Structures are given as C-alpha cells and as structure tokens.
Amino acid sequence: MNINTTKIISLLFFIFSAFYLYTAYQIQVFAFDENAPFNAKTFPIYLGYVGLFFSGLKLILPDPETIKVEHRNLEYKKTAILIIIAIIYGATILKVGYFLTTSFFLFGSYYFLGERRWILMFLLSFPFVAAFMYLLHGVLEIYLRDPFLQLIGVMG
Amino acid sequence: MIEGILIGLSTALTLQNIFMVMIGCFFGTIIGMLPGLGPMTAIALMIPITYGFDPATGLILMAGVYYGAVFGGSTSSILLNAPGVPGTVATSFDGYPMAQQGKAGKALAIAAWSSFAGGTFSAIYLLFLAPSLSKVSLSFRSPDYFALMILGLTAIAAFSSKGQFLKAMMMVVLGLMLASVGQDSLSDITRFTFDNMNLTDGISFVLVVMATFAMSEALTIILKRNDPTAAAKQVSLTELGSIKINKEDRKKMYKTIPRSSVIGFLIGVLPGAGATIASFLAYGMERNLVNDDEKQKFGKGSVNGLSAPETANNAACSGSFVPMLTLGIPGSGTTAVMLGALLGFGVQPGPRLYMTNPEIFWSIIMSMYIGMVILLILNLPLIPYIARILAVPKNYLIPLILFFSITGIYVMSFNNFDIYLMIGIAVVATFLRLYDFPMPPLILAFVLGGLMEENLRRSLLLSNGSWEFLWDRTLTLCILLTTAFIVIWHIYKSFKKKN
Numbered sequence: 001m002n003i004n005t006t007k008i009i010s011l012l013f014f015i016f017s018a019f020y021l022y023t024a025y026q027i028q029v030f031a032f033d034e035n036a037p038f039n040a041k042t043f044p045i046y047l048g049y050v051g052l053f054f055s056g057l058k059l060i061l062p063d064p065e066t067i068k069v070e071h072r073n074l075e076y077k078k079t080a081i082l083i084i085i086a087i088i089y090g091a092t093i094l095k096v097g098y099f100l101t102t103s104f105f106l107f108g109s110y111y112f113l114g115e116r117r118w119i120l121m122f123l124l125s126f127p128f129v130a131a132f133m134y135l136l137h138g139v140l141e142i143y144l145r146d147p148f149l150q151l152i153g154v155m156g
Numbered sequence: 157m158i159e160g161i162l163i164g165l166s167t168a169l170t171l172q173n174i175f176m177v178m179i180g181c182f183f184g185t186i187i188g189m190l191p192g193l194g195p196m197t198a199i200a201l202m203i204p205i206t207y208g209f210d211p212a213t214g215l216i217l218m219a220g221v222y223y224g225a226v227f228g229g230s231t232s233s234i235l236l237n238a239p240g241v242p243g244t245v246a247t248s249f250d251g252y253p254m255a256q257q258g259k260a261g262k263a264l265a266i267a268a269w270s271s272f273a274g275g276t277f278s279a280i281y282l283l284f285l286a287p288s289l290s291k292v293s294l295s296f297r298s299p300d301y302f303a304l305m306i307l308g309l310t311a312i313a314a315f316s317s318k319g320q321f322l323k324a325m326m327m328v329v330l331g332l333m334l335a336s337v338g339q340d341s342l343s344d345i346t347r348f349t350f351d352n353m354n355l356t357d358g359i360s361f362v363l364v365v366m367a368t369f370a371m372s373e374a375l376t377i378i379l380k381r382n383d384p385t386a387a388a389k390q391v392s393l394t395e396l397g398s399i400k401i402n403k404e405d406r407k408k409m410y411k412t413i414p415r416s417s418v419i420g421f422l423i424g425v426l427p428g429a430g431a432t433i434a435s436f437l438a439y440g441m442e443r444n445l446v447n448d449d450e451k452q453k454f455g456k457g458s459v460n461g462l463s464a465p466e467t468a469n470n471a472a473c474s475g476s477f478v479p480m481l482t483l484g485i486p487g488s489g490t491t492a493v494m495l496g497a498l499l500g501f502g503v504q505p506g507p508r509l510y511m512t513n514p515e516i517f518w519s520i521i522m523s524m525y526i527g528m529v530i531l532l533i534l535n536l537p538l539i540p541y542i543a544r545i546l547a548v549p550k551n552y553l554i555p556l557i558l559f560f561s562i563t564g565i566y567v568m569s570f571n572n573f574d575i576y577l578m579i580g581i582a583v584v585a586t587f588l589r590l591y592d593f594p595m596p597p598l599i600l601a602f603v604l605g606g607l608m609e610e611n612l613r614r615s616l617l618l619s620n621g622s623w624e625f626l627w628d629r630t631l632t633l634c635i636l637l638t639t640a641f642i643v644i645w646h647i648y649k650s651f652k653k654k655n
Binding site: 005006009010013017020023024027028029030033036037038039040041042043044047050051054055057058061067069073074075076078079082083086087089090091093094098102105106109110113114115120124132136142144145 | 322323325326329330332333336340342343345347348375378379380381382549550551552554555556558559562563566567570572575576579583586588590591592593608609612613616617619620621
C-alpha cells in the first residue's frame with residue numbers, strides 16, 4: 001500500500017470516526033428511552049460506523065491518482081500570520097468593541113499581505129468599518145456591542 | 157380562477173404595490189449579498205415595516221425581498237465563493253470558477269436570466285397547480301422524506317469525478333457528524349458538546365458555510381499565492397467580461413431551464429425540502445443529462461452547471477409558497493417567517509385561503525411574476541458595477557472576505573467561541589481542499605443532517621424499530637431505487653473509464 005497524504009488524512013478520519021463512535025456510545029439517554037427503537041444516540045452510532053466504513057475503504061483501496069502538493073510554493077508564513085491576526089481579532093472584539101478591533105484587523109491584514117498605500121489602507125479600514133457599522137447598527141438595527149464607542153459617547 | 161387571477165393582477169399592479177416590489181427586490185439584493193444575512197433575516201427585518209400596510213401589500217413587499225435576497229446570495233456565491241444561504245451553495249460550484257476565468261459578468265447574467273426563467277416557470281406552475289399540488293405534498297410521509305434526503309446526498313456523486321467518490325462520502329459523513337453536535341431535537345439531551353455551553357445549540361449553518369467556503373477560499377488564495385500552477389489557472393480577476401450570453405450558451409440554457417424549473421418547483425412544494433435540495437438535485441441531474449464533453453466542464457465553469465441550480469432555487473422559492481398558502485405548512489425557514497407575518501395580519505392560511513381571501517392569494521402569485529421582471533430590470537444593468545468587486549486587489553479583497561465572514565458570525569451570536577470555531581474549521585477545510593476533498597457534500601450533509609435524523613426517527617418509531625419502512629411504501633421504494641441507480645451508474649462509469 002502506497003502511503004501518501006490522502007491516506008494519512010483517511011487514517012486520521014478513521015481514528016476520528018472511532019472516537020466519535022466511542023463518544024456516541026457514551027451519550028446518556030433517559031432510562032425509559034434506553035431500549036426505544038430510536039433515541040438520542042442511535043443516529044450518531046450509525047454515523048460512526050458509516051465513517052469507519054468509508055475511511056477504512058479509502059485506506060485500503062488503491063488511489064486512482066496521487067495528488068502532489070508542492071509545499072515549497074505555498075505561503076505558509078503569511079497564511080499563519082493572517083490566522084493569528086484573525087484569532088486576536090476574535091479574542092478582542094467583545095472587550096474592545098467592533099469598531100476598533102475590526103478596523104485594526106483590516107489595517108493589519110492589508111499590511112501583512114504587503115500593502116503599503118497608507119491612505120487607501122486607512123480609508124478601507126476605519127471609515128469603511130464606520131460606514132458598515134452604520135448600515136448594520138443604524139439602518140438595519142442590528143445591535144453591535146462596542147464598549148469603546150460607548151466610552152467616548154458615540155454610541156448609546 | 158380567472159376572476160381570482162384578475163383580482164390578483166389588479167391588486168399587484170397598483171402603483172403602491174409595484175413600488176413595494178421594487179423596494180423589496182433592491183433591499184433584498186443588498187442584504188442577500190452580505191454574508192450571514194440571508195432571505196430569512198431580510199424578511200424578518202421587514203416584518204415591522206409591513207405591519208403598516210394591508211396584508212396583500214405587506215406580503216408583496218416580503219416576496220420582493222425574498223427573491224432579491226436569493227439573487228443577492230447568488231451574487232456573493234459567484235463573485236466571492238461566499239454563499240450566505242444554503243440555496244445558493246450549488247451556484248458557487250460553477251459560478252465562482254467562471255468568475256475566476258474573467259467571466260464574472262457573464263456568470264451574473266446567466267444567474268439573473270436563469271433565476272428569472274425559473275421564477276417565471278414556477279409562477280406559471282403555481283398558478284395552475286397550487287391547489288392540487290398541496291394534496292400531493294401531503295401524501296409524503298417520513299420514510300419518503302428520509303429517502304429523499306438520501307437521494308439528495310447521492311447528488312454528491314455528481315461532484316465526485318474519478319477517485320473522488322470515497323472522499324465525497326467521507327465529507328458527507330463529516331457534515332452529518334457536525335450537524336449532530338448540540339441538543340437532540342426531541343429529548344434535549346446534549347451530544348458531543350464536551351460540557352461546552354457554546355455548543356449546546358449546535359453549530360450554525362452560516363458558520364460552517366463561511367468557514368468552508370469564504371474563509372477557506374481566502375486562506376487558499378494566500379497559501380497558493382506563489383504557486384505557479386495556481387497562478388496560471390487564474391486568468392485575471394480584474395477581467396469582468398461581457399454580460400452578453402452567446403448563442404451557444406443560450407442553447408444550453410434553453411434545455412437546462414425547463415427541466416431544472418420542474419424539479420425545483422416540485423421539491424419546493426414539499427414541506428421542509430426547499431431550495432437547497434432542489435438546487436443540489438438540479439445540479440446533479442443536469443450533470444447526468446449532459447454529454448461527456450459538457451460533463452468535464454462541471455465544477456470548472458459550466459453554463460449548465462450554473463444555470464441549473466439558479467433556476468431550481470428560484471423555482472423552489474415559488475414552490476415553497478404552495479404548502480404555506482394552501483396548507484399553512486411552511487416549506488422553508490423563510491416561508492416560516494412569512495407565515496408568522498401572515499398570522500400577524502390576521503390571515504389564516506389553509507385550503508380555503510383562496511376562497512376567503514382571494515386578493516391575498518392571487519396577488520402574491522401575481523406579484524411573484526412582477527417581482528421576477530423587476531429583479532431582472534434592476535439587476536441586469538447593475539451587473540458590471542456589482543462585478544467590479546473582483547477588480548479589488550487581493551491584498552484588500554482577502555481581508556475584506558475574512559472581515560465579512562467574521563462579521564456574519566459575530567452579528568449572529570456575539571460570541572468569541574464561534575469565531576475561534578470558524579477559524580478552526582476553515583484551517584481544516586483549507587488543508588482538506590489542498591488534497592481535493594470536496595466541500596459541497598459536507599455542506600449539503602450538514603444542512604440535511606437534522607432533517608434526516610428527524611425523519612429516520614419517525615420512520616423507525618412508527619415501524620417499531622424495523623427497517624421495513626424502506627420498502628413498505630411504493631414512493632419510498634421508487635426514491636431509493638433512483639438513488640441506487642445513480643450510485644451504481646457512477647461506479648460503473650468510473651470502472652469503465654479506468655479500464
């Protein structure tokens with residue numbers, strides 16, 4: 001059997017399905033429901049077995065074509081930075097507020113992706129977010145929590 | 157009936173109601189384009205406004221918003237690969253590749269004409285078949301629905317080219333597994349939440365679709381930025397292309413639209429089925445019906461592949477009004493919101509609606525058609541401007557896609573956990589996409605997961621745990637045989653190709 005990344009993914013999926021199946025068996029159902037034809041764990045149990053079946057098949061059957069990914073050509077660094085910025089954005093959005101975090105997220109992302117046209121970067125972050133926020137909060141009346149704008153008295 | 161149609165026409169063609177349809181279509185398109193805000197949100201936002209009008213005008217406004225939002229959703233699917241609603245996921249399969257090839261204008265034009273044609277055909281079917289179809293839709297039982305879900309999932313066979321079938325099936329299972337997270341709908345027992353309160357309500361559709369499509373697409377573009385093979389594939393995103401559809405493409409659409417509108421309308425009529433299953437089935441059916449050359453183009457910017465789901469989802473939107481108006485059973489989440497509004501107006505939908513309130517029943521049907529015309533008139537001239545979104549340089553477009561995705565989730569839950577979960581799913585999806593694991597089957601399975609479990613539960617409980625329900629009813633058996641035929645046909649074709 002030829003080991004390639006697709007096979008490794010299939011193996012991981014097989015392990016994941018086994019874990020899912022184990023967890024499905026651990027679901028606590030009501031005592032009166034335990035022997036019912038269908039309860040809260042019936043469908044997940046079937047799913048676990050189906051997952052094992054398909055990933056097992058993918059593991060043992062030969063691949064018609066091997067997908068080769070040229071890792072040297074992939075931009076892992078920039079992608080990782082963007083993901084980290086997104087995580088920081090997610091972590092601060094509630095505490096700092098929508099306006100500041102979103103604006104800094106956009107500005108930072110433009111910068112790390114190599115953009116250096118400062119005026120355009122500014123226009124497409126702070127004023128853009130303000131306009132978008134007005135559309136959501138002001139026009140569509142969708143509540144957006146923003147402690148920062150509340151602190152400076154812009155938002156009620 | 158003629159009298160009813162005339163009453164409907166006279167109500168729908170008043171200046172006020174035409175203006176309402178226009179306003180509805182315009183705002184619906186704008187809201188539908190914003191990821192996370194689909195037709196359901198758009199209509200919900202309109203409810204307080206509609207209470208200032210009479211029921212017919214209010215519902216006409218909501219119908220306009222509905223169609224506009226569906227078209228808006230298609231626009232973001234085609235341009236950004238970010239379908240905000242399940243019904244437009246299948247649109248992105250060929251619409252997005254077409255936009256990537258510098259034919260964004262054409263893709264949007266095909267979507268606009270297909271939506272228009274699908275809606276027009278559907279309005280005609282609705283006009284003549286609504287009362288009798290409501291009886292047919294009532295004959296569907298849980299086993300039939302369960303079989304229909306399985307048939308919907310086998311539509312993934314349409315996306316699995318050589319060697320992809322098992323990968324697609326793994327993605328189906330993963331989608332169903334994700335859908336099983338959260339409280340069990342009947343017993344309220346929590347499953348796979350690992351004592352995390354944030355997972356009690358399950359994972360939202362918008363989160364999964366944004367993570368696997370929009371966000372993962374943005375990450376893939378960054379990841380493959382310096383990949384010469386990927387760069388070669390993308391002609392130029394700044395090319396918008398013509399919005400004219402040539403004779404050859406029109407010929408293809410002439411065949412696709414009628415059959416997709418029929419399947420879309422029929423699926424839309426079934427309560428609970430809706431635009432998503434309709435668009436996936438239409439896509440799968442179209443792929444099976446076209447010749448081998450055209451089949452190769454599916455997933456790479458096929459005209460048939462774009463036209464079929466667009467026609468079907470709009471036809472299904474009209475179809476979903478049948479159970480709502482004639483039985484009082486909403487065919488989709490969106491019509492459920494509209495049903496709520498209808499009840500708020502003091503109108504009780506049911507088989508007698510078109511006798512007790514003919515002006516409402518027929519004016520909605522008439523305004524659907526008028527809505528379609530207005531949507532086309534409004535959107536066709538705007539296509540070159542809408543398509544300019546692709547001309548935005550990637551350094552700006554990628555962060556903006558991430559911003560729209562995260563905002564879409566944030567406004568729904570105001571929860572950090574959902575943002576982390578979305579980023580996590582997007583990273584896994586990006587990695588899986590690198591190795592050609594298809595995402596559409598995952599999305600379809602995620603959408604159908606809850607419904608599938610519900611119908612399996614009912615079927616098994618009614619048959620006392622026996623699986624005989626699968627062949628007890630002729631209708632169930634027919635649907636399952638069709639499913640088996642599709643699977644066997646695909647396996648046979650792949651073996652034939654291999655040899």
